[in-house]
Amino acid sequence: MSPEPNSGHFLILTIIFLTIINPSYSLTNTREILNKFKTNLANSNTQVFTTWNANNPICNFTGIVCNEESFVKEIALSEQKLEGTLDFESICDIESLEKISLGANSLHGTISSHLSKCSNLTHLDLGMNLFEGEFVEISSLRKLEFLNLNMSGFSGRFPWKSLEKLTNLTYLSLGDNLFEKTSFPLEILNLYKLEILYLTNSSIEGTIPNEIKNLVSLQRLELSDNFLMGEIPDGITKLASLQILELYDNRISGVFPLGFGQLVMLKYLDVSNNSLEGDVHELRTLTNLESLQLFENKFSGDIPVEFGEFKFLKEFSIYKNKFTGELPAKIGSWADFEFIDVSENMLTGLIPPDMCKNGKFLTFLMLQNNFTGGLPQTYANCSSLKRLRISKNSLSGRVPDGIWSLPDLEMIDLAMNQFEGQVGHNIGEAKFLAQLFISNNRFSGELPEEISKVSSLVEIELMYNQFSGEIPVKIGDLKKLTSFHIEGNFFSSNIPESIGSCVSLSDINLAGNMFTGNIPASFGSLRVLNSLNMSNNKLSGVIPDSLSSLKLSLIDLSNNMLIGRVPESLLAEADDGSFSGNPGLCADGSRGTRRCSPVSRGSGSGLGVAKYCFIAGALVLVLSVSCFFLIRMRYKDRENLINRNFSWHMKQFHIITFSEGEIVQALKQENLIGKGGSGNVYKVELGCGKKLAVKHMLKPTIDSASDQKSYPSSATILPKRKSRCPEYDAEVATLSSIRHVNVVKLYCSITSEDSNLLVYEYMPNGSLWDRLHTYQKIEMDWNVRYEIAVGAAKGLEYLHHGCERPVIHRDVKSSNILLDEEMKPKIADFGLAKIVQTNKVMDSTHLIAGTYGYIAPEYGYTQKVTEKSDIYSFGVVLMELVTGKKPVQPEFGENKDIVSWVHDEMKSKGTVIGLVDSYISDESKEDAAKVLTIAIRCTMRFPAQRPSMRMVVHLLEQVEPHSPFDIVIDNDIQIVKD
Incomplete structure (x- = not known):
């Protein structure tokens, strides 16, 4: 007779049976764990969790992957804008869990030791998060094949010892964290299956052990941005499968070891910013290279001609070395070549002609060498080019016309060569050109008017050439221009007033030309102007009072024909020679000029001064009459602005106690406190003492006759079609509904046919x-x-x-x-x-x-x-x-x-x-x-x-001041390499 079955055994068998025929029975706890996981991330992008509800099977949750038995196998929520903490005590109770992918989020807090319970994990990705503290011991995760903790915020001592038993690892990425300094972790040398090893910026010091040769499966080895020193070990030459080797930003010295050329699978080699030396002939056989970065070392000798036959090469950078000889003529001519920088060497010969052969060339840097010949005509059609820098060489001839108009070009730097000819009239087509550096050459002719169409220009340096003629009148269209250097040329005629419309100008140098006429009064409106040099010209007349409002760190008006008194405010920052060489100038302090004093009758000098005073008096009379009419016209214009815009419409966003009339009446020149790309800003003080800031934005309108955009004068009424002002629309749409103590308050908008006014709270301490x-x-x-x-x-x-x-x-x-x-x-x-x-x-x-x-x-x-x-x-x-x-x-x-x-x-x-x-x-x-x-x-x-x-x-x-919050503040904190 068989024994009666034990009731406990029967219960266990029942649970197992129910689990097999009904997986949802065993998933009840899993649902609870996932709900807790979601709760900890309550501040995250809620769209991720819209499917995580009681009516949905767990396997249909976003980011949840199940196996064939409907058990949770993977949590895959990388790059989902998750914020919060992780509770591995619960997560690791999901015994079927094999993969956790939570990289590229904003997870924070610490990682608990309960992570070690996830013993079935093969894949763990916590990279690119904001964790704190030390990472935990994980030697129990024996099945782990993939571990990514890159840029996760971990600090302190890393448990390198725990890696020794993770012999299944094929991918290990621990870089860009705040670990304590350590010598190269020898435990890693036992991970024979490793294919990817990323330890960039991991605070590793000392030398690279020769036993690195044990990692025979390595395809990618990145040890950059550490404190490594010594030579590249011979053991690296045994890594026959290596495709990526990055050792940049260390203190490695010596030469490439014999046999390095055996690494024929290499595609990316970067040893930049070290102290390596010798020649690079050991690299001649690396024909699969796509990127070769050797810059900032002590390499010397010639560039192997074989480099010109590298058919996959896209990037080549060797700047700041001691290379000599010529560049291979075919370099960059095979693949989709994008980047070359050979600057600051001692290279000679001609510029290789075919680096843009396949139309992908972006960056062309060859400055500070001894190249000769011209700039090859082939680059005139290189429409992909963004940066062209070949300054400080011995190049000559004419610049191919097409160069000036390349559509994506952001910088042209041809300075300190022997180029000649003119700047092409097609330069107006270079819509993205920000920097034009062509100084110290033999360029001549006039500066083309079309340069005023390049609205992206930030810097212009044309000094020490042979330019002549006038500055284009429309130069004022360059609203982003910050630096304008044209000294040492033969420019002549008057300096255009329109330069005063270049509202971003901080540095002007017009010295050593042949300019005549007066100093433009409009320079006084350049609020950010810091340096002004107009010395050694033929300028005449008085120094405009408008310059008194400028806060200059340098001013030089010497050696001209200026007359009258130097404004007192300009003397504070002036050198003794700032105004010298102008016999008609005087100042209340020497500064290289005579002291202002009453004119003495009968003296020869008195007659000279009388002559200047007579001229000045005549000018004052003319200016007075002109000002009378200008003021009258301005009054009329202002009257028109107020009276004709009888249909002002106010829209309130807060309770206000003022009218549109009070605002409009206060838009006077004396209340102007700022100018910007979208309009003028006025300070308005109401009768009650309350201060407001008013932005006046003219509407861009379309003239019905010409169908062209224009900004009409306030004194002229033209037939217009309605148009929109996108900056105004954006500002109103944004600020009208916002109520926050740290966002500026928009009280109301006031609109008319051709104007928009935005009325804000006034901020007395500026920006x-x-x-x-x-x-x-x-x-x-x-x-x-x-x-x-x-x-x-x-x-x-x-x-x-x-x-x-x-x-x-x-x-x-x-x-x-x-x-x-x-x-x-x-x-x-x-x-x-x-x-x-x-x-x-x-x-x-x-x-x-x-x-x-x-x-x-x-x-x-x-x-x-x-x-x-x-x-x-x-x-x-x-x-x-x-x-x-x-x-x-x-x-x-x-x-x-x-x-x-x-x-x-x-x-x-x-x-x-x-x-x-x-x-x-x-x-x-x-x-x-x-x-x-x-x-x-x-x-x-x-x-x-x-x-x-x-x-x-x-x-x-x-990190409130004097708080106890502990944060590492030494050099372990690094920025990812650009």
Whole structure:
């Protein structure tokens, strides 16, 4: 007789049976675990979890992958804008779980030791997040094949020992974290199956062990941006499968080891910024190379001719070495070649002609060598080219006409050669040209009028050539122009008043030409002008009083024929020779001129002065009559503006106690406080004492006769068709519904047939830019700067997360952060703002937006602006607050901004504190340095690596001055390589 079955055994068998025939029975706990997982991420993009509900099978949840038995096999939620913490104590109770993919989110907090319970994991991706603290011991995860912790925010000591038992790993990425310094972790050398090893910026020091040869399956080895020294070990030459080898930004020395040429599978080789030396002939056999980066080393000798036969080569950079000889004639002629930089060597011979053969060439850098001959005609049709820099060589001949009009070209740098001929009249077609550097050549002829059509121009340097004729009258159309250097030429005639319309000009040098006539009074309207040199010309007349309003660090008007008194305000920053060589000038201080005094009768000098005074008197009489009529006309114009626009329409967004008439009547010249690309700004003080700021934006209209856009004079009424002002529309649409203490308040809009007025609260302390960088600069202690940072962050957080429809500002910068009477910040100027569509999808825009120095790097290749672009720009503002530097300064170096400067300085000085503004007290420098680390996170190269604005506010609040919040502030913090 069989024994009676045990009831406990029977229950177990029943559960097993139910599990097999009804998987949902065993998934009950899984649903609870996933609900808890979702709860911890409550502030995230809720669209991800719309399918995570009780009516839906777990296997239909977004990001959940099940196996054939309907058990959860994978959580796949990378790049989903998740914010919150992870609870591995619950997650690892899902025994069927094999893969966790949560990379490129904004997850934070620490990782608990319960992760070690996920013993069936084969794939773990937590990369590009914002975790804190040390990573945990994971030696129990024996099945793990893929581990990615890259740029996750981990710090402290990494448990290298735990890797020793993870012998199934094929992918290991631990780079760009804040680990403690360590020698090369020998535990990794036992992971024979490794195909990918990424340890860039992992604080590894010492030498690369020769035993690296054990990793025979390696296809990708990246050890860049560490503290490695010594030579490249022979063992690397045994890695026959290697396709990518990156060792840049270390202290590696010596030569390429014998046998390095055996790595014939290599596609990408980057050993830049080390101390390597010798020739590079060992690389002649690497015919599969697509990218070869050898720059900033001590290499010498010639460039092997075999490099010209590399049929896959797209990038070639060897700048700052000691190479000699000629470049191979065929280099770059086979593949879709994109980039060459051989600058700062001792190369000779001709420029290779066919680097743009396949029409993909972007960057052409060969400056500071000894190249001869001309610029090959083949590049005249290189429509893909963005940067052309061949200055400081011995090149000659005429520049091919097509060069001047290349459609995507952003920089032309031909300076310090022997080029001749004229600037092509087709230059007006170069719509993206920002920098034109052709100084110290033999260019001649007139500057073509078409240059005024290149509205993107920021810098023009034409000095020391043989140009003649007049400056084009329409030069004032260049609204972005900041630097205009044409000294040492033969320009003549009058200096056009229109230069005063170049509202961004900070540096003007017209010295050493043949200019005649008066100094344009319009120069006085250039509010950001910092340096003005018009010496050694034939200028006459008096120095305009309008120049008195300028705050110049340099002025030189010497050696002209100027007369009268030097305005007192110009003497403060002038050198002794600033006004010398003008016999008719006098000043109340020497400055190289005679002292002003009463004219003595009967003296020869008195007769001379009398002559000048007679001329000056005649001029004053003429000017007085002219001014009378001008004032009368201006009064008439103003009367027309007020009277004819009888149909002013006011739209209120807040309770107000003033009328449109009070606002319009106050739009006087004496109330003008600022000019911008979208209009003038006036300060209006009401009868009750309340102050307002009014932006006057003229509507772009279409003349019915010509069908062309124009901005009509206020004194002229023409038949028009209705048209829109996109900046006005954007600003009203954005600000009319926003109510936040850190966003500037828009009281109302007032519109008429040809004008738009926006009435704001008045901000008496101007902009953050003014307080940090201009003559209005004040010494702000760290507490004030910190409060500005937090307040501005909260304003942007509201725009991104608090509005019914999120707003992308698209022009975040310090000049758009205004300060009230208590120095509280408010986000302003929403003329470029983009409101996210009602479907809640964070769209992007292809319109040009932003300001140079603040623009996120992805805009260069996608031309898209998202909320992460705002975050990058805000990171730049934080860097300004901490360092006191402008976003772009000459001291940063060629093609570098504050972001790259911070990275370079941290590498060289080994500290963040050393970058803090000297105006900040020593006891506050550590607090400021903590904010700089947050700025670095905001300015990560890839958008997914940047925190959300909500997370930025959270991080800033954690580093309140004198708080105990512990954050690493030494040189372990790095920026991803550009």
